[in-house]
Amino acid sequence: MSGKVRILVVDDEPQIRRFLRHALDASGFEPVFAETAAEALLSVKRTKPAAVVLDLGLPDLDGKLVIGQIRQTSAVPIIVLSARDQEAEKIAAFDLGANDYVVKPFGIGEFLARLRAVLRSSQPETSGNALLASGPISINPDRHEAMKNGAPVRLTPKEFELLSLLVRHAGRVMTHSHILETVWGPAHREDIAYLRVFVGQLRHKIEDTPSEPVLILTEPGIGYRFADGG
Amino acid sequence: MRTLSPVARVSRPRALHYVVSALFVSAVALFATASVSWLPATGLPLLFLVAVLGSAVTFGLWPGIAAAAFAFATYNFLFVEPLYTFRVGSAADVLALSLFLFTAALTGWLAGRARDEADAATRRAAHLAQLSAFSSELGDCSSAKDVMAAFSLRAARVSDTPVVVMQQTGGTIEVATAEPAGTTLDDVSMQACERAFRYGREQAATAAGWQGSRFGFYPIVIDAKAVFVAGIGAPELDRLRSAEIDQTVTTMVAQAASAIGRIAQTQAINAARIRADQETLRAGLLLSLSHDLRTPLATILGSVSTLRDLGHSMPDAARMDLLAATEEETRRLARYVDDLLTMTRLKTGLKPHLAMTDMQDVAASAVTRAQAAHPACRFGLTMKDGLPQVWTDAALLEQALFNLMDNAAKFSDIKPVHLSAGHDESGVHFDVTDHGPGIAPQLHSVIFDPLFRGQDSGKSGTGLGLAIVKSIVEILGGTVTVSSPQPEGKGSVFTLFLPANGTLSS
Numbered sequence: 043m044s045g046k047v048r049i050l051v052v053d054d055e056p057q058i059r060r061f062l063r064h065a066l067d068a069s070g071f072e073p074v075f076a077e078t079a080a081e082a083l084l085s086v087k088r089t090k091p092a093a094v095v096l097d098l099g100l101p102d103l104d105g106k107l108v109i110g111q112i113r114q115t116s117a118v119p120i121i122v123l124s125a126r127d128q129e130a131e132k133i134a135a136f137d138l139g140a141n142d143y144v145v146k147p148f149g150i151g152e153f154l155a156r157l158r159a160v161l162r163s164s165q166p167e168t169s170g171n172a173l174l175a176s177g178p179i180s181i182n183p184d185r186h187e188a189m190k191n192g193a194p195v196r197l198t199p200k201e202f203e204l205l206s207l208l209v210r211h212a213g214r215v216m217t218h219s220h221i222l223e224t225v226w227g228p229a230h231r232e233d234i235a236y237l238r239v240f241v242g243q244l245r246h247k248i249e250d251t252p253s254e255p256v257l258i259l260t261e262p263g264i265g266y267r268f269a270d271g272g
Numbered sequence: 273m274r275t276l277s278p279v280a281r282v283s284r285p286r287a288l289h290y291v292v293s294a295l296f297v298s299a300v301a302l303f304a305t306a307s308v309s310w311l312p313a314t315g316l317p318l319l320f321l322v323a324v325l326g327s328a329v330t331f332g333l334w335p336g337i338a339a340a341a342f343a344f345a346t347y348n349f350l351f352v353e354p355l356y357t358f359r360v361g362s363a364a365d366v367l368a369l370s371l372f373l374f375t376a377a378l379t380g381w382l383a384g385r386a387r388d389e390a391d392a393a394t395r396r397a398a399h400l401a402q403l404s405a406f407s408s409e410l411g412d413c414s415s416a417k418d419v420m421a422a423f424s425l426r427a428a429r430v431s432d433t434p435v436v437v438m439q440q441t442g443g444t445i446e447v448a449t450a451e452p453a454g455t456t457l458d459d460v461s462m463q464a465c466e467r468a469f470r471y472g473r474e475q476a477a478t479a480a481g482w483q484g485s486r487f488g489f490y491p492i493v494i495d496a497k498a499v500f501v502a503g504i505g506a507p508e509l510d511r512l513r514s515a516e517i518d519q520t521v522t523t524m525v526a527q528a529a530s531a532i533g534r535i536a537q538t539q540a541i542n543a544a545r546i547r548a549d550q551e552t553l554r555a556g557l558l559l560s561l562s563h564d565l566r567t568p569l570a571t572i573l574g575s576v577s578t579l580r581d582l583g584h585s586m587p588d589a590a591r592m593d594l595l596a597a598t599e600e601e602t603r604r605l606a607r608y609v610d611d612l613l614t615m616t617r618l619k620t621g622l623k624p625h626l627a628m629t630d631m632q633d634v635a636a637s638a639v640t641r642a643q644a645a646h647p648a649c650r651f652g653l654t655m656k657d658g659l660p661q662v663w664t665d666a667a668l669l670e671q672a673l674f675n676l677m678d679n680a681a682k683f684s685d686i687k688p689v690h691l692s693a694g695h696d697e698s699g700v701h702f703d704v705t706d707h708g709p710g711i712a713p714q715l716h717s718v719i720f721d722p723l724f725r726g727q728d729s730g731k732s733g734t735g736l737g738l739a740i741v742k743s744i745v746e747i748l749g750g751t752v753t754v755s756s757p758q759p760e761g762k763g764s765v766f767t768l769f770l771p772a773n774g775t776l777s778s
Contacts, residue, residue: 060575068585127564147566
């Protein structure tokens with residue numbers, strides 16, 4: 043058994059598995075494969091992968107249902123791989139617990155970057171009250187302090203919660219409804235305009251050029267993603 | 273809603289009824305004169321009452337009353353002292369005569385009224401029968417035209433006159449349906465009909481003896497617009513019966529309007545459902561198309577970017593495998609684009625290049641091409657002697673035969689595929705026989721649909737091959753059919769038939 047990070051690739055297209063095998067091998071991962079939803083669920087249990095790359099168009103079950111079933115037993119990061127690019131499809135996948143979404147066709151560079159991001163954000167030390175950091179931003183949850191390049195940033199309590207949430211999940215796409223529910227409560231799930239205002243304010247305080255954000259990135263129609271600063 | 277009780281409006285029977293009533297009384301008077309010698313005096317008034325009763329029962333209220341008055345006068349003239357005058361001698365006779373008059377009038381009135389009410393009840397029952405028949409017919413109507421045809425028939429039965437239903441199309445008013453067929457409107461009636469269309473209000477027929485329209489017009493109004501106008505001939509009838517007909521026709525007009533409204537609504541719902549079904553179908557095709565185009569693109573882009581980004585740290589075998597995958601998927605994409613273009617050309621009215629074509633050449637060429645595409649599969653060819661030349665497009669026919677063999681080979685693994693050609697006086701037929709798994713009969717109707725793909729067709733199919741065959745044979749005026757599975761439970765035979773005269777569907 044190697045010490046390599048194991049990645050489960052679930053796709054019924056042999057050609058996709060073929061190039062992903064070479065790409066993951068060459069990048070130092072240990073790829074394992076599944077062609078159907080049943081195989082995938084079994085493999086998540088048996089091989090305990092560090093991340094799952096999941097095609098939504100599986101022959102035996104809708105991939106979205108697979109996300110839900112994996113989530114019942116495991117918090118393993120899931121990157122959805124799909125030829126379906128409708129927003130509703132993406133939002134549904136995110137709401138079911140997917141961590142990221144890559145539309146076919148894609149370049150291998152982008153795919154590997156996203157894979158590294160979800161692997162990083164799933165590491166245990168970023169949870170709890172430890173110091174959070176991503177790129178120039180660092181957050182001390184105990185003292186309710188946010189710093190940019192070591193200099194304190196003045197934030198309202200809601201802005202602070204919003205930024206903490208995004209930084210804690212840096213590199214991952216957070217849907218509008220998930221952010222609203224976590225920061226403002228379930229009654230505000232639909233208040234996307236409200237969220238936009240807060241994100242605008244936050245960008246003014248932390249971005250160098252608020253009109254061209256490089257930290258809080260917009261995923262059009264889906265939500266926001268905090269730039270993964272490594 | 274107008275309500276009319278039979279008593280509120282009295283009938284005005286024709287003059288003849290009065291004459292016959294008078295004759296009844298006269299006959300009784302004659303009989304009484306002749307038999308006065310032996311008839312008891314008390315029987316005389318009773319005889320006259322019989323005449324009054326007879327008139328009232330036969331002709332109704334007013335002839336009955338008139339008969340009573342006439343009987344009173346006659347009785348007085350003939351049988352009350354002084355005789356042959358209308359004078360009355362004794363006070364007792366005055367009393368007796370007054371009683372007679374009262375009794376006669378009461379008898380006439382009661383009997384006449386009973387008769388009128390019985391008549392009205394009969395007519396109401398007849399109208400109700402027509403209304404109920406109309407209601408049940410409305411349930412079977414699927415268009416406004418059906419509704420109005422049923423209306424004109426039933427309205428004509430109710431009014432016992434001709435009925436014309438008019439419609440307005442692009443400014444001109446014309447007959448939509450009529451009962452009896454061929455009934456038309458004169459100029460005056462046409463003007464009344466136009467008014468009914470313009471104002472959406474009833475136009476009453478002109479009373480008998482006056483200049484004007486002989487039809488009453490009832491607009492059928494839907495969404496504040498007169499869609500039809502029904503013209504009901506004015507019957508030569510008393511006011512009461514005209515009013516009854518008017519009431520029934522008005523009810524039928526309301527029923528017709530609501531039925532037409534309901535039909536329009538149902539049609540709108542059906543149209544929306546068909547549109548939604550087409551949308552779903554189109555969305556499904558688009559999803560399938562986007563998947564089929566994106567999967568090879570994903571492999572190509574993924575392999576190429578892997579080679580560029582990571583190629584330096586890969587074994588040679590992996591690099592070669594990625595290049596092979598790229599090549600395979602590029603070819604697959606090219607085939608897909610070819611099929612899509614062919615399909616589009618065929619669907620957008622491709623003009624075939626027609627010439628006298630040798631069937632042997634075309635079949636041999638298709639087999640050669642199929643063999644090149646599927647080297648592992650063995651293709652056979654059997655041609656009957658004396659195949660005629662056919663006026664057709666050689667390239668399209670070859671493409672269709674190739675697609676049939678290509679499809680057969682995909683499901684045949686390495687089992688042989690055979691093309692045979694024969695002919696009779698009707699035309700030439702080609703049979704492509706395979707020994708694959710066969711096709712379930714319930715799929716026969718969909719295998720020629722664009723983007724339909726059988727299971728286990730491998731990854732190379734575009735779902736367009738058989739759809740292209742179908743489009744081609746349609747252009748060439750032929751047919752393509754499938755017979756599967758074969759009696760032994762496996763394998764399929766696709767038959768492409770071309771008519772001998774090369775008939776072309778234009």
